Amino acid sequence: MFFRTPLAVSRRVWSSAGSTALRPMPRNCLTFGGKQRYGMATVVPPVTQDATGSKGPTAMVFLNMGGPSTTNEVEDFLGRLFADGDLIPLGRFQSYLGPLIARRRTPKIQKQYAEIGGGSPIRKWSEYQCEEMCKLLDKMSPETAPHKPYVAFRYAAPLTETMYHQLLADGFGNGKGGRAVAFTQYPQYSCSTTGSSLNELWKWRTRLEGKRGNGEAEPAGAIEWSVIDRWPTHSGLVEAFAQNIEAQLKTYPEDKRDKVVLLFSAHSLPMDVVNRGDPYPAEVAATVHAVMQRLNFSNPWRLCWQSQVGPKAWLGAQTQDTVMEYVKRGQSDLILVPIAFTSDHIETLYELDLEVMHEANSPGVKRAESLNGNPVFIQALADIAHAHLKKGEPCSAQMTLRCQGCKSERCLESKKFFAGKQHGSLVM
Numbered sequence: 164m165f166f167r168t169p170l171a172v173s174r175r176v177w178s179s180a181g182s183t184a185l186r187p188m189p190r191n192c193l194t195f196g197g198k199q200r201y202g203m204a205t206v207v208p209p210v211t212q213d214a215t216g217s218k219g220p221t222a223m224v225f226l227n228m229g230g231p232s233t234t235n236e237v238e239d240f241l242g243r244l245f246a247d248g249d250l251i252p253l254g255r256f257q258s259y260l261g262p263l264i265a266r267r268r269t270p271k272i273q274k275q276y277a278e279i280g281g282g283s284p285i286r287k288w289s290e291y292q293c294e295e296m297c298k299l300l301d302k303m304s305p306e307t308a309p310h311k312p313y314v315a316f317r318y319a320a321p322l323t324e325t326m327y328h329q330l331l332a333d334g335f336g337n338g339k340g341g342r343a344v345a346f347t348q349y350p351q352y353s354c355s356t357t358g359s360s361l362n363e364l365w366k367w368r369t370r371l372e373g374k375r376g377n378g379e380a381e382p383a384g385a386i387e388w389s390v391i392d393r394w395p396t397h398s399g400l401v402e403a404f405a406q407n408i409e410a411q412l413k414t415y416p417e418d419k420r421d422k423v424v425l426l427f428s429a430h431s432l433p434m435d436v437v438n439r440g441d442p443y444p445a446e447v448a449a450t451v452h453a454v455m456q457r458l459n460f461s462n463p464w465r466l467c468w469q470s471q472v473g474p475k476a477w478l479g480a481q482t483q484d485t486v487m488e489y490v491k492r493g494q495s496d497l498i499l500v501p502i503a504f505t506s507d508h509i510e511t512l513y514e515l516d517l518e519v520m521h522e523a524n525s526p527g528v529k530r531a532e533s534l535n536g537n538p539v540f541i542q543a544l545a546d547i548a549h550a551h552l553k554k555g556e557p558c559s560a561q562m563t564l565r566c567q568g569c570k571s572e573r574c575l576e577s578k579k580f581f582a583g584k585q586h587g588s589l590v591m
Contacts, residue, residue, distance in 0.1 A: 222335055222343035222386075223300070223548060224326065225293045226360040229316025230508050232281025234273040236319065241265035241272065241304035242317040247359055249562050261352075271560045279512040286321075287349065288506035288535055289314045292544060295536075299545035299553075306553050307342070316362050317343075327367045330386065336372050340382035344392045345581075346548060348505050350400055352393040354566060355436065358574060361390065365577040388556040390581050392553050395446040396453045399543020402452075404502065405457040406539060407531040410500050412462070414529065421497040423527075426485060427451045430510065431468035434476040440566035444478060447503055454502070464501075469514060483519050486528060496527040505540070507533045518549035558582055563589035 231240040245251055245261030278280055293312035300310040311333065315326040335341035345364055347357040372385040394400060412420050418457060429447045437444055451466050469482040482499070499519065501511050511533055520528050532538040563586045565574055578590045 164260070170185050174323075180300040188510075205279060207358065211268050215281070216308045218342065220309045220311055220341065221300075221313045221552070222313055222341070222344050223293060223297055224313045224315050224329055224330075224343055224364075225289050225348050226357065226364070227285065227316055227317070227348040227505075228343055228356065228360075229289075229291055229319030229576060230285045231276060231319055232282040232286050234276050234281060236282070237273045237276060238265055238269040240319045242321075247317070257524050261460065275509060275561075279509060283319075284512075285506055285508045286314065286316070289316075291536060292348075292541055294505070295541045296544040296548060300548055303545060303549045304552050306483050313343075315360070315364065315570065318364060322520050323360070324361045324367050327364075327371055331371065336384065336386040338382070340384045340387065340391070342387045344548065344551065345388060346544075347390075347392055349503070350393065350397075351395045351443050351450060351503055351507065352562070353436075353441055353443035354569070354574065355432070355443075357392055360576075361392070361581060362577045365580050367442065374476070375447070377442055380468040388581060389551065390562065392558050392562040393446060395450045396473060397543055397547055399539060399546050401453045401457050401532055403490075403537050403540035403543060404454045404500065404531075407537070408454070408458065408498065408500060409536070411529055411531045412576070415496060415527075419496060421461060422463075423463065423498055424489065424494055425455075425498050425500060427454075427464065427466045427500045427502040428469050429466070429501075431471050431477045431479070431481070434478060437478055439568035442561075442566075450502055454500075469519075470510060483513070483522070486519055486523050488523055490523050490528070497523075497525075497529070499528070499530040501530070501533055557585055560586060560589065563587075563591075565591065 184385070191240075229240075231237045242262055242265040245265050246257065251261075290312070293314060297310040297312045301308040313326050313329065314321055315323040317323065321329075330343065331337050334415040335343060345361065347360065350360070354519045368388065370402075372382060393590045408425065412423060415423055427541055432441060432443055448466060451464070455464055464484065464512060465480075467480050468478050471477040471479070471481055486499075489495070499515050501515065504511060511530070515530055520530065557583050561580050563578060565571075565578065569575075575590065579587050582590050
């Protein structure tokens with residue numbers, strides 16, 4: 164996550180040498196009911212704010228890191244990524260080092276995207292998931308309907324800035340008011356992912372609708388924002404993961420099935436971020452435990468961490484090392500479960516499928532399907548959003564707490580804004 168980047172696919176990716184071995188073709192990750200979906204989300208029509216007997220329309224904005232849809236977008240994607248001090252802090256040389264690293268990494272990362280079909284599927288999946296969730300919400304919560312789907316990526320199109328301009332063009336804000344929900348697609352919160360996305364959203368809200376430089380008050384009729392900031396143990400999320408694991412377990416002989424080791428894999432985090440107090444490791448562990456509880460602890464399992472990069476100490480054990488060690492010991496029936504991702508992207512399709520599994524060279528090492536278009540998962544998204552709309556809170560109380568070692572003024576001001584009057588006093 165935190166460096167959920169196409170360059171952060173393994174320690175070997177940072178080396179100058181790349182493997183030329185034949186790799187299996189990646190699975191087609193954009194298939195729904197036998198049909199392939201290549202188009203973007205439908206255009207959102209302009210809306211009219213009407214407070215008479217209705218709280219709608221409501222903009223539902225999915226937040227995620229994003230990824231380049233084509234290899235030509237890779238350098239811009241990397242450039243934005245390395246410019247983000249919340250994700251990759253490079254200090255006072257960020258503006259110089261960021262573009263330099265992006266240019267040097269681009270050719271290698273373009274090759275990796277070429278191997279998984281020429282680009283990331285994360286935009287198509289995000290738009291599909293958001294559209295389908297909004298259809299369910301229109302039926303579940305007619306008082307806040309219509310629900311309008313939007314996607315805001317941190318480093319790739321559609322960028323947060325673009326999304327915000329689209330909201331204004333569609334009739335939200337600009338004196339017209341209206342409600343929007345920022346729905347993080349990272350189930351487990353980290354300052355490096357959800358925190359960074361919310362900081363970016365706050366920045367553009369302030370620039371386009373906030374206080375002016377002359378100290379004027381907040382303008383009337385601005386968009387009313389609320390945040391779904393984490394959902395690591397939601398029953399629908401847990402059920403979707405569990406069903407995908409059960410489906411993969413059925414591919415093993417029945418007499419071996421209960422001996423298959425489940426390896427839950429999440430993006431790692433530098434230990435200095437962990438020690439600062441970032442809640443991500445604890446929330447990932449909570450998801451894993453909830454899934455195993457749903458499976459009645461049917462199999463042995465471990466939580467491991469992928470995508471360590473650079474010389475710093477990172478949270479371990481690493482997924483690739485774990486798989487190789489177990490295979491070496493003779494335990495070659497393993498299922499990899501991407502527990503912190505809501506759709507396929509380069510870290511599942513390249514790192515897990517084409518690096519970890521390829522290097523293991525064992526037919527017993529498999530991967531559970533990603534959530535993607537899973538109807539159980541999409542229903543879970545709708546349930547989470549419905550509960551949030553019904554509750555009427557600006558964010559969770561948990562979001563108001565900064566990490567114990569946080570020194571970021573940007574983080575402080577962003578949290579104060581999203582917490583609003585209801586929770587603002589809790590932000591410290």
